[in-house]
Amino acid sequence: MASLAPPCIPLQTHTFDSDSTQKRTEEWLFTSLKSPRTPTQLKSLHAHVIKTNLAQNDLVLGQLLLCSSLSDSTNYARRVFDSIPQPKPFFYNAMLKGYSQTGQPREAIRLYSLLRANSVASDSYTFAVVLRSASLLGLIPVGEEVHGLVLKMGFDCNLIVQTALIDMYCACGFSSYARLVFDRIINKDVICWNTMISGYVKCAEFGRAREVFDEMPTRSVSSWNIMVDMYCECRDIENARRLFDEMPDRDVVSWNAMISAYAKIGQCEDVRWLFDKMPKKNVVSWNLVISCYVHNGRFVEALELFRTMQVSDVMPNEVTVVAVLPACGHLGALDLGQWIHGYISRSQIKMDLYVNTALINMFGKCGSVEEALMVFDSAIEKDTFLYNTMIDVLAMHGKAEAAFGIFENMRGAGIKPNDVTFVGLLKACSHVGLVNNGMKYFKMMTEEYGLIPKVEHFGCIVDLLGRSGYLKEAHELIKHMPMEPHPILLASLLSACRLHKNVRLAEEVALQLVELEPENCGNYVLLSSIYSKAGRWDEAAKLRRMMKDKGIMKKPGCSSIEVNNGVQEFFAGDRDHPQFNEIMEMLDQIS
DNA sequence: CTAGGGTTAG
Structure with missing residues (x-):
């Protein structure tokens, strides 16, 4: 709110x-x-x-x-x-x-x-507010009680109360009761019609929603917006777009609804095209485009858009910073992240659960555990997501004991851990080789919390066992997992084989891996480096030839740094930079 | 009545 x-x-x-x-x-x-x-x-x-x-x-x-x-x-x-x-x-x-x-x-x-x-x-105002709250909570008993009182006290001619009743019944999944109320109203206004339509949408009765929409004597922009949104929910983007193009007037919500439809399926270009075309943008429009860029890994563009937003007439809000912070994290843009942190404190943006989680994650990804911990400690409210993120940040930085400590605080505070919590804990164990602890948490997760281990958990365990040299055990675990072996698990075992110089197992795993995803260059590279390390040069060369024959290209490595409030990306082997020679000279000086 | 947000194995 x-x-x-x-x-x-x-x-x-x-x-x-x-x-x-x-x-x-x-x-x-x-x-x-x-x-x-x-x-x-x-x-x-x-x-x-x-x-x-x-x-x-x-x-x-x-x-x-x-x-x-x-x-x-x-x-x-x-x-x-x-x-x-x-x-x-x-x-x-x-x-x-x-x-x-x-x-x-x-x-x-x-x-x-x-x-x-x-x-x-109570008066009609009381009823309307209580019905709205009941509808948000899905409290059908309260709703029905109020309905009884409304009838008894003769408020059944009050349009606002009737509309609230329709909304409440639909939110509780009783669209047929809502329809009974709706049909009894003589002078329905547009809001009343719209509430019935959106009620049907909430109950996933899309055909009925369309029927009511078609029956309406006069439609408001919202009526159209509800329909556009409905088609988006059905993933029927063609019909959504058809309606959007057909509607007589469009407001910000209409444009945002359409943008949101394209954002959901990751079509950044369509999102951006509509965004640039819309006559008036609000904070939601900006947030939609920024988060679309971030969700599709286009972090630099997201940050650029955030900069543009700052010189526009729209003020960023909680959602905006939650959308941009992951971009800072991915790019390691600590300066910008810190600036946003300061900006939040200075502005009216509230440090809610989402903002705090995003901040902790960003500081962690940018390497500042101290600041992540500071945000964590200052958070008034803490939920599972927030704890999970803090545990993950500590795990990422090899601070296993601290991660365990946060987990104990979490349990003490009565916050229920979920499967992601254990991914963090297991990651903490695997990064510092605490095999016993890892096994303890794995057991705790299934036995004490009844959580079903997912590929992610097996991944951590494979990693933990592999790094500590229990290659055979890790391999056995992969073979006996209840699900298909994800390539990542094999890749993790493969790098463990390299670490412990077990060429025989490495070969077996690598062949399995190459079969599983023949187009991934990383697998060939890993195996070839294992061959080279073992001195089996001809096999290494054979592999490289095989890659060439299959036309597999090695993807360039990419890194980025912050320069003068902008982010510069570097690709391995990229010589096209205008200041390439200067950069190389500088690198020489540094080394 | 309608649009936007956080954690996850290498």
């Missing part, structure tokens, strides 16, 4: 001299509470409310609640709410509104139970 809070404008000065009457203070408070406020401002305003005996004034107090709720300070609002002896129905609604708008449906439902327990009157 995006922050509704700041920019908070400063409070207008108000003096409490003899001139300032109660009325004027009241007016001042009321205006001040119309805009979002920082926690400090709220506190001082609340103090004034109490000091001036305005706590009896329902209007001012209600406005204070509403203001706190909508300034992302629902906790503060709740404290004020709880200090009121008998809150008026309006206060409940203000609180409910806050919970609903800050994405806390669970709290909204809890407050609603309190409202029912205290027999406080």
Whole structure:
């Protein structure tokens, strides 16, 4: 949920001299509470409310609640709410509104139970908010109870409540109940129609959704957007595009929905073409293109686009930084990563779970374990993803003990490890050769947590055994795995053979590997280097000839560095760089 | 009512 809070404008000065009457203070408070406020401002305003005996004034107090709720300070609002002896129905609604708008449906439902327990009157507004929360949580019992009350109290002519009911029933998977409500409404508005259509889409009843769409007397842009989105979900991009081209008007959402469709299937060119063509872009548009580039390994372009965004009129948000940070990580662009870290602290971007995870991952990939740990320690909320990432970063840097420690913290905090957690732990073991620990975690994962080992886990174990010289055991494990041997496992064993100079097994594995993926140059290179190391030059030469005959090219190695806020990529054997000679001279000097 | 985000074996 995006922050509704700041920019908070400063409070207008108000003096409490003899001139300032109660009325004027009241007016001042009321205006001040119309805009979002920082926690400090709220506190001082609340103090004034109490000091001036305005706590009896329902209007001012209600406005204070509403203001706190909508300034992302629902906790503060709740404290004020709880200090009121008998809150008026309006206060409940203000609180409910806050919970609903800050994405806390669970709290909204809890407050609603309190409202029912205290027999406080509800109105159509209460019902609409509670239904929305129930729909988010899929709480059909609450939804049905509210439906009963709505009928009993005669709110069944209220379009907003009816629409909320349709949404709730569809979110809980009962589209037929929703349809019953829908059919009884006489004067349906566009939102009501749209809710029915999107409800059918949510229940994966695409044919019905289309029927309702075709029946609509008048369609809004959203109606079309829902349909475009529906076809995207069915992976029917042709129909999505047909509808997009057909629709009479397109808004940002329409363009973004279409861009998102192309992004999902990795068509960066179409994504970029639409992005450049759209008349008005918002933050979602930028995020879509950036993340599309990143997901397709086009990190340099992603960073370039991020730079362009900074000089545009759109401000980056949480999603933007989560999208660009992996690009920094992949390119090892620590400077830029650090700059983004600072930028987040300076701006209104919240360090949520996603942002923190992306930061830890980026710092880890860029080699700064210290900064990764700093972000980890400062994270207020920690979930499985965040722990997994931290464990993985420590494993990557050979800090096995620290990784184990984080794992223990995780268990202590009651956060459930998943299969990825164990990939990290096993990786930590294999990097420092802790065979016993590795076996312990492998056992723990299956026996204590009931997780089914995947190729990734076997990969770590093969690596762990192989590196420590248990080549035979590793080979046996691959043979007896419950799944097909992934080429990566064999490649891992092959490099272990090279490490421990076991040419006989290496040959066996390499042949199997070459059979499995004949087009991969790496396998030939590895085997040929094993032959060379063992002094079997003719076999090595034979292999290279074989590669040539099959037309297998060695892929150039690639590395990148940050230069003046840009990222330069280098390919092995690339002599086309304009400053090639200077670079070589510099390299000579360095060595 | 509609669009965007994080961890995974060499």
